[in-house]
Amino acid sequence: MQAILSLVLPFALMFALMYFLLILPEKKRTKKYNEMLTALAKNDEIVTRGGIMGKIIIVEDDYVIIETSAERTKIKIAKNGIATKVNKVEQ
Incomplete structure (x- = not known):
């Protein structure tokens, strides 16, 4: 059990770090850009x-x-x- 946890934990931490540093900010930028496009007048x-x-x-x-x-x-x-x-x- 300890060996499996020591192998999986670093990958889970890397994925969480990538999600918060790359994926989440890009989603926010895309949402803001789409709102700007729909609000054009x-x-x-x-x-x-x-x-x-x-x-x-x-x-x-x-x-x-x-x-x-x-x-x-x-x-x-x-x-x-x-x-x-x-x-x-x-x-």
């Missing part, structure tokens, strides 16, 4: 994964259309291509 400013910044003008189920420049260039992108939402400070 018109006039939100975003940054895409490619680094393009723009303002959302149309929100659909799987994609958004953003306006990216003073010339009002419109780009249609998939929602999962959005990296972050830019928070502007209201003055």
Whole structure:
């Protein structure tokens, strides 16, 4: 019994450590990202994964259309291509 416990205990501890250091934080990040995607609305400013910044003008189920420049260039992108939402400070 002691030999089996001494073999299994290190693996169980390694799994628990990996769970708390890698798996749990990644689940939290994924949940926060998905909440951000579902909360996107018109006039939100975003940054895409490619680094393009723009303002959302149309929100659909799987994609958004953003306006990216003073010339009002419109780009249609998939929602999962959005990296972050830019928070502007209201003055």
